[in-house]
Amino acid sequence: METSLDGKITGPFMQAADDNYQGDGDLFYHIAFDDDGYYHPQGWLSGRTTTDDNFTHYAKPQLDENAAPVPDGDFIPTTIAPQYYISIDPHGKLAWTTNQMTFMATTAQVLEVLTSQVSNAYKAFLRQLDIPYIIAGDTELDAPLAMKKLKDLFHMETVMLGGGGVLNWSFIQQGLCDELSLVLSNAADGSTDTPTLFSAVPGLSSTTPRTFTLKNVEAHDNFVWLRYLIDPKK
Ligand SMILES: NC(=O)c1ccc[n+]([C@@H]2O[C@H](COP(=O)([O-])OP(=O)(O)OC[C@H]3O[C@@H](n4cnc5c(N)ncnc54)[C@H](OP(=O)(O)O)[C@@H]3O)[C@@H](O)[C@H]2O)c1
Structure with missing residues (x-):
């Protein structure tokens, strides 16, 4: 920071x-x-406000409320990218337009962390953009589970807690x-x-x-x- x-x-x-x-x-x-x-982190975590302030600019995602039901659980890519922008988005609000983001000279694959309360329409929206997602928690974020999935499913050993202040403090308070x-x-x-x-x-x-x-x-x-x-x- x-x-x-x-x-x-x-x-x-x-x-x-x-x-x-x-x-x-x-x-x-x-x-x-x-x-x-x-x-040398393999991914960096960002809170939803940080992403909206810097990348998605509080746009509303165009959702198809009649999208076919997506399969249950996580949406994991077949190949693992070298670096991920891990977006903490418990309610499924962020209006991504592409599955990559660029910060200065670094381009990373977007990876969304959702909770089970996120709608089928939002998950279908992410699938259409080929944005992987993991589900951690029912209505509240289960941060330890999210970290375990990053390690088990994406083989991440080093992850940067990249702000903002709300995300930072909630992870520090949980010993993460x-x-x-x-x-x-x-x-x-x-x-x-x-x-x-x-x-x-x-x-x-x-x-x-x-x-x-x-x-x-x-x-x-x-x-x-x-x-x-x-x-x-x-
Ligand atoms: N100077 C730096 O190094 C640096 C680095 C990063 C960011 N920033 C700046 O920081 C500012 C934003 O910081 P911020 O503290 O206001 O917000 P933030 O931490 O970026 O985002 C807060 C939001 O993220 C979600 N969230 C975070 N932790 C969560 C948890 N444990 N459980 C569930 N949801 C969680 C919630 O989203 P919902 O509201 O959708 O539930 C929450 O409202 C931006 O302006 C950004 O540019 C600066």
Whole structure:
């Protein structure tokens, strides 16, 4: 994750950082995505709001309510892609137009994580676009089951928890994240209505405090890269 000095993950600070060309976004990208970067994840998870803000832009999917019933269960591709954009979409809202997405120089196969409450019409829509999906949970996301399916069905060993703050905090509270990687920008905007690195949402996560053990600090000109281990729950 990349944050402002005041812990925001999006908002006016980003433009200010870009205008001054500080390179924090480049470092963020390098760590997570470059071949000679640090993590080499086989997939990265994104919350539904992050996907709508950046890729699907809150469009409504064109659904065929009379689509033939799709087979029960997951929709798994016959060949596994080298990298997946794993979209947490428990209600089936996202209006994808293609089964690939591009973030800077990285292109990844879209993979949707749904719950059983998602309609037949939405699953038929994904099948038509050849977008694989897994089902984890009945009405609420079963995040441990989703992670198990990513490993068992897609052979993923390393997955990046890629934000936003709601997704991050819900996975950390459930003990599903072992390391925090943070590029701290040298910009801030003091806004009070933009998302922060971690956000508790009633029904998804609590405000139970967690602690972190600092593992490494690297200074890069005006910004720093911090790595923490996430301490087990007391
Ligand atoms: N600076 C960075 O490094 C960085 C990285 C990523 C994202 N971002 C920014 O972060 C912003 C969005 O962050 P956000 O915190 O508002 O939202 P978010 O975490 O991206 O998405 C929240 C939504 O995802 C679904 N979701 C997440 N966790 C879930 C869980 N455990 N169980 C069930 N559903 C879950 C829910 O979708 P439904 O509402 O459909 O139920 C929830 O409302 C965007 O503007 C994005 O650009 C910044």
